[in-house]
Amino acid sequence: MKRSIEDIRRQELIEGAYRAFLQFGIDGLTTARICKEAGMSPGILSYYFKNKDEVLFWMVRHANRVIMDEVVTRMKRAPNRWDRLLAIIEGNFPETLFEQNIANAWLSFYVASARDPQLERLQRLFHRRLASNISSCVDQVMDDESVPRFVAMVAILIDGSWLHRAAASTKISNAEAIDLIKTQVEYALGSAKVGEMKRIK
Amino acid sequence: MKRSIEDIRRQELIEGAYRAFLQFGIDGLTTARICKEAGMSPGILSYYFKNKDEVLFWMVRHANRVIMDEVVTRMKRAPNRWDRLLAIIEGNFPETLFEQNIANAWLSFYVASARDPQLERLQRLFHRRLASNISSCVDQVMDDESVPRFVAMVAILIDGSWLHRAAASTKISNAEAIDLIKTQVEYALGSAKVGEMKRIK
DNA sequence: CAAAATATTGTATGAGCATACAAAAATTTG
């Protein structure tokens, strides 16, 4: 029984923090706001968590999971390496999530992680996961030295599109971002490799 | 005489703010830190500026000018449109400035500009300048509807590389970033257009 | 040089916030 209520409250606070994060970014996250968003009184946070940073940590994991679920779902459906690569690209731009406020919130997480070792570890983890997913699509069609460069290119295009969405004066839509990245990826691979990837499960 | 000392102090404070910005990002900028960095006592800021935000505003302009000078210098030397495009790309990655702390500071500026209309205007201005520079290189070799997409692609690669530098676990060097962007740009344009651009002054 | 103007210092004030915690309320237990 004790476990249960504790888990529920922690989860509610994490989700409250997530909603506040999407609206105000990391800097707009105050303990008061988190608790209010979770429908609890302001002091409750320090009862269920050591401090605000702990909530932040779990909130970011939660936020990442929301996006990763989109990626994973699409990857599972993909019948071959090429479609898996497309699944990764498309999964990183879900219609409902590719939005200025949210993009900005993610940016603020990047900024914060430069000064918080815990968040930095998370950030590295997310990045390694993305890199390893991309690698697994192309490692059979190019030599080992070429892979990192290709991976960096795709990652830069994905992150860059989010940054663009957050900040640029001419906003890009998710369809445009996907299309743009897909086009550049096709250039980089060439039709021979794309064909090959379509043949590998 | 009055003008002179006022201008000097304002400039010193702006440069102090710039140094603090590079080290700590926008969030690490306190009035005390700015004044200390400028070698003055903590109260001086409100004598020469309306408030901290005004210093911030001028500091960001200053910071942008440092990079833009790199771009402009290279552009002036470029004999044709292709070299001008390369000048823009290379100018956005000066050896001494393409560094994690600085990249992070810029990111924090992007985040802040989402909530500060003054900074947002600056940010739009910077972006329009970049877009217009890129456009002017390619507007003779592609039809008008294709230009924005190409511009977005290059801008995304530039911004994305900075984001990558700030945050990714595998850091990219300026040479690698330039090379990667150049490669993707060549793919996107094709050798015919590149050849054409080399012929247009 | 003395009076006036200007520049600089150091600090007081108050706002916003994280955190701890005493008191109150709700729930569980015997």
Place this chain on the structure above:
DNA sequence: CAAATTTTTGTATGCTCATACAATATTTTG
């Protein structure tokens, strides 16, 4: 149901910081 335990509330404390400003120092002017 009453005592014990758990959960929740509301607030007090202390910190960091921006800003204003009185007091002091420096420079200018006549």
